[in-house]
Every structure is written in C-alpha cells, then in structure tokens.
Amino acid sequence: MPPSSIFVFLDLASLGxxxxxxxxxxxxxxxxxSNAHHPTVLRAVTHLGHSEADLRTAAARTVEALSKES
Numbered sequence: 001m002p003p004s005s006i007f008v009f010l011d012l013a014s015l016g017x018x019x020x021x022x023x024x025x026x027x028x029x030x031x032x033x034s035n036a037h038h039p040t041v042l043r044a045v046t047h048l049g050h051s052e053a054d055l056r057t058a059a060a061r062t063v064e065a066l067s068k069e070s
Contacts, residue, residue: 004047004048005045005046005047005048006045006046007043007044007045008043008044008045008046009036009041009042009043010033010041010042010043010044010062011038011040011041012040012041012042012066013040015066017066018040019035019039019040019041019042022042022065022066023035023042025065025066026042026061026062026065026066028065029061029062029064029065030061031044031058031061031062031065032044033062044058044062
C-alpha cells in the first residue's frame with residue numbers, strides 16, 4: 001500500500017532566494033509550498049489522489065519557477 005502522504009522539503013539557501021519570493025514564484029506556476037521549520041526551507045505535502053503525472057508536473061513547475069531570473 002502506498003503511503004497516504006509524502007513530505008518534501010526544499011532548502012532554498014543555495015538558490016539565494018528568500019522563502020516569500022520563492023513561494024510567490026511557485027504560486028505563479030500553480031504550485032503551492034508552505035513554510036517549514038527553518039527560515040530557508042519550504043515544505044510540500046502530497047496526499048492520496050495525486051497521480052504520478054500530477055507529481056511530475058508539480059516537480060517540473062517547481063524547477064521552472066525557481067530557475068527563472070528575478
């Protein structure tokens with residue numbers, strides 16, 4: 001049985017982005033991340049009902065959003 005939730009953490013320190021800027025970029029690409037336990041870390045949670053295609057799309061959008069020049 002697959003897990004009911006998967007947590008993903010993303011440390012923004014090496015990207016030189018602050019959390020709010022990163023979250024704004026992600027939101028503009030249709031991907032929602034939340035703040036995590038550390039000032040440079042974001043958290044995403046998947047739940048049952050998300051397909052592998054959904055997760056691949058979210059991952060691709062995350063890379064695109066955080067790779068753009070500000």
